[in-house]
Amino acid sequence: MTETQHQRLYQLGQEVIRLEAEAVARLARRIDANFARACQLMLRCEGRVVVTGMGKSGHICGKIAATLASTGTPAFFVHSGEASHGDLGMITPRDVVLALSNSGETDELVFIIPLIKRLGVPLIAMTGRPDSTLARQATVHIDVSVAQEACPLGLAPTASTTAALAMGDALAVALLEARGFTREDFARSHPAGSLGRRLLLKIDDIMHTGDAIPRVPETATLDQALLEMTAKKLGMTAVVDGDGRVQGIFTDGDLRRLFERGDCDIHTTPIREVMTRGCATAPPGMLAAEAVKLMEDRKINALLVVDDDNRLVGALNMHDLLRAGVF
Template sequence: MTSQQIQATVFNAQRAIRLAQETLDIEADAVLGLKQHLGAGFAQAVEMMLKVKGRVVVMGMGKSGHIGRKITATLASTGTAAMFVHPAEASHGDLGMIKPVDLVLAISNSGESEELTAILPMIKRMGAPLIALTGKAESTLARYATVFLDCSVKKEACPLNLAPTASTTAQLAMGDALAVALLDARGFKAEDFARSHPGGALGRKLLTLVSDVMRSGDDVPKVGPGASFSELMREMSAKGLGATAIVGDDLKVLGIFTDGDLRRLVEKGIDLRSSTAEQVMHPRPSVVARDALAVEAAELMELNRITSVLVIDEAGQLCGALNSNDLMRAKVI
């Protein structure tokens, strides 16, 4: 078919949708088909990766290489030290990156990628264990492997049965299965995940402390219990928190006065001019420790339907304050 003929081809929307549906069916079947291949070999692979003293070195060519890079990233972010080494570059010096204490996870659907098979003897001579993730049990890669993980698929989703589609999906799924089994075996927690993702939303939620986002020092609105109502309002307006803490001489929190309290008192028709802070404050307000997670402060606000909270130190003294805007700026909520 010439380029002119290709350009003249009429787009068939229904055919495109049908092929897309078939692609999803074929790839879903490929992933589900992996379940029957899981057994002692998979458990051995997980145990080997769990006990390796060095790194898990992932290798793969072409599309398998792209999958390998993703598996490397997933392993690294879930507690398994991992790096990707390109097989072609390995033959030109990068093989020196691999040490006997490492473990190689090699990916190839055919198991016969020339660049990969060329370095298998050196890897074996080095003594690094090898896990093969391939679709061919009789391939060179599978024969060299310490453990062979079967990722074979019935057919590719490509109508020509040529482009790696279902096979790479299966490889990716098997890589995720390894990573999940490993993180569970390590006792990997959400906090551990956050430490490797400090810039992500989860990292901010699990690593940001109240002390990181709270207002402190002179920015914290506070008055004594005997302060006049006008003094109370001046302090609240000047600090812009929408609330003022009422504290004793020992800086222990006695109460809080908020914009909401002001509206409610005005609605009741109470003469506030002669009132003191102690008379109008809300006693025993919600407080949060400064070493608590910022997300805990957010949960406290949501639970009590409030927009600001006071922060206390280890001695129970007022040391800060924050509101929902502070948490939003820190991208905690």
């Protein structure tokens, strides 16, 4: 491929981005009373928002439905072609229909308009032609027309589908804000995602418990503490009294500082003389994200989990949080 051909490809790519960016920018002027009415219809909906379309618009419908559903507005996609072959039964009188068609004359959509109206279901139309059949028959029409497609042939839906997608996002975000939808709500609908892990995972789910907790009695010597740390591989050990209450912690960092001093005998030094007292602890049920902040604020790599009576019930370190994807 010649340099001239390369340059032409660059120009075509830049032109497509420019045209689609302009198409989206023009949508800002279309956020009007009809947009607000569409939002109100969906906010008052007691069922679900049924998003329907054909072809490339159908693909955009699927994404809009998914975005609505994940941001607090129950929604699903129905293929317009399948609607007249049984799938219309998915629509109930409690729903709202959001129909997409750039021309507003898509046969499969126009065919089911009377059936939607018979159900008494509000119909929100998103088209590129305000004078089209779909636009005229809709309860509310949102104009997503574009000056031209980015396709040089003016045939393939490009700028028009981008505009429709952006308007769908605008609806979803406006509804999200109106519903008071929070980050925690989002996490609950995305429990497998990184945000869900950060916001919903608790330290109980990842902490070491039972015999896996490194612990020594306060009567132990330093060498006994080092053996426990080596065995449990958390880079620290808790120091507890006879009732299992935490008295302190001894960490790899404490050991390095002792070696730098060079003035202790590991076989005879009582652990209570070299442990860190008043160490950071966390209660069961703390969110893992809160544990991360606590450890970062205290500049520590390990955390002991204690009950209301300061008895040791668990332990974790930064590696546990990293493995759980809490960052």
